[in-house]
Amino acid sequence: MITQKLIYERPFIKKMNAGLMNKFGTRTEFQALKYIDGVSVKSLLAEYGSPVFVLSEKQIRRNYQNAVRSFKTRYPKVQFAWSYKTNYINAVCNVFHQEGSWAEVVSGFEYRKALGNGVPGNKIIFNGPDKHPEDILLAIKNDSLLHIDHFDELYSLIELCDTQDKKPRVAIRVNMDTGVYPIWDRFGFNYENGQAWNAITKIIGSGKLKLVGLHCHIGTYMLATSAYAIAASKLCELATNCKNQLHTPIQYLDLGGGFPSTNTLRGAYLPGVDTVPSVDDFAEAITSTILAHGFKQDELPLLILESGRVLIDDAGYLLGTVLANKRLSDGRRATIMDFGVNILFTAFWYEHKISPAQDFTHHSEDMVLYGPLCMNIDVVRESVNLPLLNRGDNVVVHKVGAYNMTQWMQFISMRPNVVMIDEKGNPHLIRKAETLGYLEMQEETPTHLKSINL
Amino acid sequence: MDKHTKKPLVIAVTGLNAIDSPGPGVAVIRALREGLDRELRIIGFSYESLEPGIYMHDIVDKTYQIPYPSAGIKALFERLNYIHAEEGMEIIIPNFDAELYNFIRLSDRLAEIGIRTFLPNIEQLEARDKINLLKFGKKHKFHVPEDKVINKAEELNKLAEDFGYPLVVKGKYYEAIIAYTIEQAHKAFYKLSAKWGHPIIVQQFINGTEINIAALGDGEGNAISIIPMRKLYITDKGKAWAGITLEDQELIDLANHFVKATKWKGGFELEIMKDAKGHLYIMEVNPRFPAWIYLTAGAGQNQPATLVKMALGEKVAPFTKYEVGKIFIRYSWDHITDVKEFQHLSAYGEL
Amino acid sequence: MKLKKNIATSENGFIFNPATGDSFSSNPIAAEILQMMKDGKSSSQIKAELLDKYHVEELQLERDWDDWMSQLKDANLLEQ
Numbered sequence: 022m023i024t025q026k027l028i029y030e031r032p033f034i035k036k037m038n039a040g041l042m043n044k045f046g047t048r049t050e051f052q053a054l055k056y057i058d059g060v061s062v063k064s065l066l067a068e069y070g071s072p073v074f075v076l077s078e079k080q081i082r083r084n085y086q087n088a089v090r091s092f093k094t095r096y097p098k099v100q101f102a103w104s105y106k107t108n109y110i111n112a113v114c115n116v117f118h119q120e121g122s123w124a125e126v127v128s129g130f131e132y133r134k135a136l137g138n139g140v141p142g143n144k145i146i147f148n149g150p151d152k153h154p155e156d157i158l159l160a161i162k163n164d165s166l167l168h169i170d171h172f173d174e175l176y177s178l179i180e181l182c183d184t185q186d187k188k189p190r191v192a193i194r195v196n197m198d199t200g201v202y203p204i205w206d207r208f209g210f211n212y213e214n215g216q217a218w219n220a221i222t223k224i225i226g227s228g229k230l231k232l233v234g235l236h237c238h239i240g241t242y243m244l245a246t247s248a249y250a251i252a253a254s255k256l257c258e259l260a261t262n263c264k265n266q267l268h269t270p271i272q273y274l275d276l277g278g279g280f281p282s283t284n285t286l287r288g289a290y291l292p293g294v295d296t297v298p299s300v301d302d303f304a305e306a307i308t309s310t311i312l313a314h315g316f317k318q319d320e321l322p323l324l325i326l327e328s329g330r331v332l333i334d335d336a337g338y339l340l341g342t343v344l345a346n347k348r349l350s351d352g353r354r355a356t357i358m359d360f361g362v363n364i365l366f367t368a369f370w371y372e373h374k375i376s377p378a379q380d381f382t383h384h385s386e387d388m389v390l391y392g393p394l395c396m397n398i399d400v401v402r403e404s405v406n407l408p409l410l411n412r413g414d415n416v417v418v419h420k421v422g423a424y425n426m427t428q429w430m431q432f433i434s435m436r437p438n439v440v441m442i443d444e445k446g447n448p449h450l451i452r453k454a455e456t457l458g459y460l461e462m463q464e465e466t467p468t469h470l471k472s473i474n475l
Numbered sequence: 476m477d478k479h480t481k482k483p484l485v486i487a488v489t490g491l492n493a494i495d496s497p498g499p500g501v502a503v504i505r506a507l508r509e510g511l512d513r514e515l516r517i518i519g520f521s522y523e524s525l526e527p528g529i530y531m532h533d534i535v536d537k538t539y540q541i542p543y544p545s546a547g548i549k550a551l552f553e554r555l556n557y558i559h560a561e562e563g564m565e566i567i568i569p570n571f572d573a574e575l576y577n578f579i580r581l582s583d584r585l586a587e588i589g590i591r592t593f594l595p596n597i598e599q600l601e602a603r604d605k606i607n608l609l610k611f612g613k614k615h616k617f618h619v620p621e622d623k624v625i626n627k628a629e630e631l632n633k634l635a636e637d638f639g640y641p642l643v644v645k646g647k648y649y650e651a652i653i654a655y656t657i658e659q660a661h662k663a664f665y666k667l668s669a670k671w672g673h674p675i676i677v678q679q680f681i682n683g684t685e686i687n688i689a690a691l692g693d694g695e696g697n698a699i700s701i702i703p704m705r706k707l708y709i710t711d712k713g714k715a716w717a718g719i720t721l722e723d724q725e726l727i728d729l730a731n732h733f734v735k736a737t738k739w740k741g742g743f744e745l746e747i748m749k750d751a752k753g754h755l756y757i758m759e760v761n762p763r764f765p766a767w768i769y770l771t772a773g774a775g776q777n778q779p780a781t782l783v784k785m786a787l788g789e790k791v792a793p794f795t796k797y798e799v800g801k802i803f804i805r806y807s808w809d810h811i812t813d814v815k816e817f818q819h820l821s822a823y824g825e826l
Numbered sequence: 827m828k829l830k831k832n833i834a835t836s837e838n839g840f841i842f843n844p845a846t847g848d849s850f851s852s853n854p855i856a857a858e859i860l861q862m863m864k865d866g867k868s869s870s871q872i873k874a875e876l877l878d879k880y881h882v883e884e885l886q887l888e889r890d891w892d893d894w895m896s897q898l899k900d901a902n903l904l905e906q
Contacts, residue, residue: 029882031890032856034841034897037524037821037849288672290648291576292547348893352900384853409853411886814849818840822851 030382031409054376054417059446062340062378066415070454072341072360074439076422078116080336082444085120088332091300096308098323102146104278105131107329107423108337112441112451114138117332125278125327129156136163146275146327148194148236150174150208157181161189168192168236168275170209175220182229192234192275193220197255199239199248208238212255221259225267232269235259238277238327242286246298246306252276253307257314260322273323276307282334284371284420300331330423337422339365340378343414344393354388356410360418361392361399364436366428367421368392368401375401378415381408394433431455483514485562486783490570491519491528491535495807496712499570501528502769503779504535509772510780518562524821530812537562540824544574551577552584559588566591566786568779570763573648575600593694593741593786595762602737603760605645605676615736617729618756620748622678628664631657634677643678646671653680681758683750686721689765690730691778693785694740700776700794701730704767707802715767715805720774722799729755742768742778770803827895828905829863846902855880859894 055062058077065075085101092099102125103117109131114124115138124135127149135145142163147156150170157178160167167189169175175193182189194209195217210217224230235256239248253276260271280303285293311324341360349355362368375390385408392399401418410416429436439452486507490498504517519538521529529538539558542550558564567590569578578585579600582592602611605622612619620643623634635642635657644663645651648671652663664675684705691700703726708716730745744765748756764779771778774797785791820826834842839857841850852860855876862872873887898904 026881027879029876029880029886030853030855032853032859032894032897034850034852034856034901034903036901037818037851288668290545290573290672292545295548295577295580346893348896348900352897382853814842814847818836818838818842818849818851821849822838822840 030384031411033384033386033409035386052376053380054378054419057338057417058442060442060448062415062417065440065448066340066342066378068448069438069440069450071415072339072358072364072437074364074421074426074437075338075340075448076113076333076439076441076451077336077338078441079444081113081116081333081422082120084332084336085117085122088300088326088328089121091304092308092324092326095304096311096321096324098321100273100323100325102144102275102325102327103332104327104329105134106427108333108426109134110426110439110452111138112449113333113426123325127151129153129159132156132160132165143190146325148238148327154181158185161185161187164190166190166192166234168194168234169220169224170194172210172220175223179227179229182227188229188231190233191224191230192232192236192273193217193224194236194238195256195259197237197239197252199251199255201240201243201245201248205238205240209236212259217259218262221263222267225263225269232263233271234273234275234322234325235263235271236275236277236325239279241279242281242330243279244281244297246302249276249303250306250310253310254314257311257316261314261316264320270320271322273325274311275325275327278327278329278331280328280331282330282420282423284334284367284373287370287372289372300328333422334420335422337420337425339418339421339425341416341418343410343412343416345412346410349389354386355391356388356407357391357393358401358416359393360437361394361401362430363392363394363399363432363434364425364429365392365401365418365421366425366430367423371420372402372405373421374419375405375407376417376419377408377410378417381410384409426452431460435460483516484511484566484783485516485518485564487518487520487558487562487564487567488535488570489520489522489541489568489574491521491526491538492523493527495710496714497766497805498526499764499766499768500526501531501534502766503568503570503764504528505769506772506777506779507783508534510777511783516562518558518564520567521820524817527810529820529826530810530816538820538826540820544571544577548577548580552581555581555585555590556588559590564590566593566783568592568764568782569594572762575762591786593782595692595694595737595740595743599737599739600762603743603762605647605759606674608757608760612757615732617733618754620679620681620756620758622676624674624676625664626674628661631660631664631677635660638677638679641680643680645676645678647674647676651678678758681748681750681756683748683756685758686723686726686747686749686755687715687718687765687767688726688730688745688747689742689768689771689778690734690739690745691742691781691785692734692737692739693791694738696735696738697793698731698734699781699785699791700771700778701727702771702774702776702778702797703727703730704770715803717802717804718767718770720770720797720799720801725755729757733757733760742782767803767805770801771797773803774798774801827869829860829898830903830905833860833864833903835860835864841903843901843903848901850901850903856894 102123105126123144124140125146126132126135142165145165147160147165148168195212196206196209197212210220224232237252239252256274263269263271281297283293283297341358344359345357347355385406387406390401435455438454440448441451442448488500488503490500492498493501516536519528519535520541521538528535541554579594606624609622640655642654642660643651644654646667654660654663686705688703693699703721704718706715706718710716742764744761746759748758776794776797832844839852
């Protein structure tokens with residue numbers, strides 16, 4: 022008879038401290054996550070390697086539809102524009118475009134990406150302080166919406182128009198005091214000191230530009246819905262002045278982005294899931310302000326939103342593997358993962374939730390999670406209570422869909438595969454892992470440095 | 476209330492840390508045991524394993540550890556459900572600032588499973604938050620010290636010019652440090668932000684006499700009980716060592732005005748500073764009973780017991796008198812227990 | 827590498843070090859190892875028994891054993 026051996030777990034003892042976090046009731050923090058949209062985490066890792074980013078198409082669509090519903094049930098004219106910088110992998114952008122979202126871009130590169138995805142030029146919003154003249158000309162030709170950021174841009178745009186027979190459609194970006202600090206006054210024209218009004222009169226006075234909208238983007242990861250109410254109210258005020266004093270009705274108000282996802286910010290005491298306002302809360306604050314402003318029903322401006330993070334963060338996962346365990350000089354446990362801040366850039370400001378991808382016992386340990394980089398700043402979590410993880414075990418990092426796949430760094434290793442699981446539960450590779458060949462493609466080595474002899 | 480009820484009333488209380496900077500739990504329980512004319516079963520909720528109340532078995536019948544507020548609402552609710560299945564709780568009285576957000580957010584779901592609370596709502600909680608106190612004071616015409624909410628240490632330089640020294644640097648939830656130089660202010664900023672997160676509140680220093688008011692609002696704008704107290708002696712942590720009940724109509728009026736303006740529901744404490752001109756500044760509003768709450772029972776207005784009556788739906792008329800000149804003197808007392816109890820609680824989360 | 831003599835262990839896996847006043851909790855396998863150590867078994871004896879009883883590679887156990895020893899040392903539970 023073969024006797025079954027017992028399941029092994031490495032032995033450990035834990036000091037019973039008076040002051041440390043007690044574990045009672047915190048176990049929900051680490052339920053194993055073995056499937057994403059019905060696809061097993063282990064099979065994804067086996068097929069696409071570790072680490073790997075995984076996006077849920079179902080979740081992206083659900084987020085988008087919920088956000089649209091939040092606004093459209095409150096306000097008649099709403100348009101979302103996908104913020105390319107949040108995640109500009111084409112497959113991701115096209116999910117949003119299929120859902121009806123326009124494109125919001127902040128560089129010539131992003132602008133061309135949107136065109137390449139088939140977004141009609143008149144449904145691209147071009148933001149940002151760095152628009153090159155050739156980008157601007159292309160945007161004018163395509164009838165895109167140019168959002169002017171500063172006076173130098175305004176003057177050069179007026180100048181460029183001399184060579185064009187088309188009147189470009191423009192809006193100005195307005196910055197303002199919404200009671201939230203810091204004020205993002207480095208972008209756009211200030212409301213309170215009259216700069217914004219000054220820019221508006223210059224635009225209309227030039228006779229060469231068509232002012233169609235007003236734009237603001239008051240910050241990122243905003244936790245106060247009241248700030249959006251203030252922003253909406255100030256834009257409404259400007260719009261009314263445009264109509265009454267300059268006889269230029271404003272077609273749209275663009276409230277920008279900045280809605281937070283439910284990630285927990287580093288240093289925050291309470292978790293994001295409990296404290297972050299919902300899209301409904303923001304929609305209520307914004308739409309009730311505009312509706313109460315006193316526009317005539319047929320003159321209500323189109324409301325544009327450039328949400329990024331809130332629509333995709335929770336649709337993204339990062340799957341990775343434990344490389345090693347070690348004990349630090351102070352006795353704390355350290356776990357080294359095969360992903361670090363190079364690809365999980367958001368670890369700098371979030372305390373990402375991390376789940377084991379396999380079953381575990383109820384014993385847990387406080388540990389530091391490090392990435393594999395040879396840099397001291399490569400810390401995924403400063404302190405996290407997780408079950409005992411062994412070398413080779415897998416983990417899933419939650420809510421990584423926003424910014425990581427655009428701000429990731431290529432440093433000492435290649436960027437990994439990105440996979441999207443479609444609504445039927447089929448995984449698709451949507452961005453291949455980078456290779457040495459890909460990376461060196463752009464390199465030129467002068468002839469005299471081509472050979473070495475060691 | 477029915478004296479012959481067989482089943483004891485099960486009340487859960489947090490804040491069992493009756494230490495040098497005490498939580499109010501043990502004081503609340505003493506007041507309940509004296510003020511309610513029926514048998515009680517007191518469930519203690521603890522966060523740490525050495526909160527003295529846990530081991531005081533004549534005060535607390537049974538203690539359960541609960542997850543820290545930072546673990547979130549879901550974790551708390553799951554733990555409360557487990558405890559509720561064991562104990563059949565009727566009322567929970569939370570006593571920590573940092574846990575209130577979660578308990579308030581849960582109050583409807585707790586009511587659905589038969590657990591009552593008597594708490595302010597989130598709007599009331601946030602209006603009196605240190606971060607919003609200035610706005611709140613201006614809106615309702617209270618004197619409040621000038622302050623500024625900051626996220627960056629660099630902002631301290633400007634504030635030092637505006638407010639002058641000393642500056643009061645405060646953490647988001649707890650602790651205040653008085654800084655007399657810019658270096659001290661920076662140090663305080665980093666210390667408090669590391670401990671309690673952002674933002675940090677910097678407040679103008681008001682010189683005067685400190686007075687505290689413990690009060691109880693019914694949620695409809697009526698103050699059911701108001702007891703003003705002056706600390707007679709404080710510890711090096713600024714906590715009351717001894718205090719005495721005062722008679723001062725201005726203080727009563729202030730608390731009444733506060734309850735009327737906020738429609739406050741539940742217990743709270745006003746920290747008042749009376750300056751040389753006699754202005755009453757509201758320095759802070761604590762959204763729960765203070766640690767010295769047992770004095771209200773001693774002075775004839777048992778606020779915890781009254782809160783329980785209101786939580787149970789009883790209509791309570793406002794108290795009209797209390798004994799002036801009642802003194803509390805806080806003392807420490809070494810309670811003896813065995814390492815087995817400590818181990819049991821640490822390992823199983825119950826004792 | 828011997829456990830200090832006066833270390834008290836309980837069936838529930840609690841460890842109490844009377845010399846320092848520290849208490850520890852342990853997982854079941856750690857409690858089992860401690861008991862074997864208290865019974866005076868050598869480390870090679872203990873490891874052999876564990877290999878026999880648990881589903882674990884020798885190399886893995888060897889690594890974890892080093893970590894186990896460092897935990898005991900950090901916890902001040904070993905004879906100097």
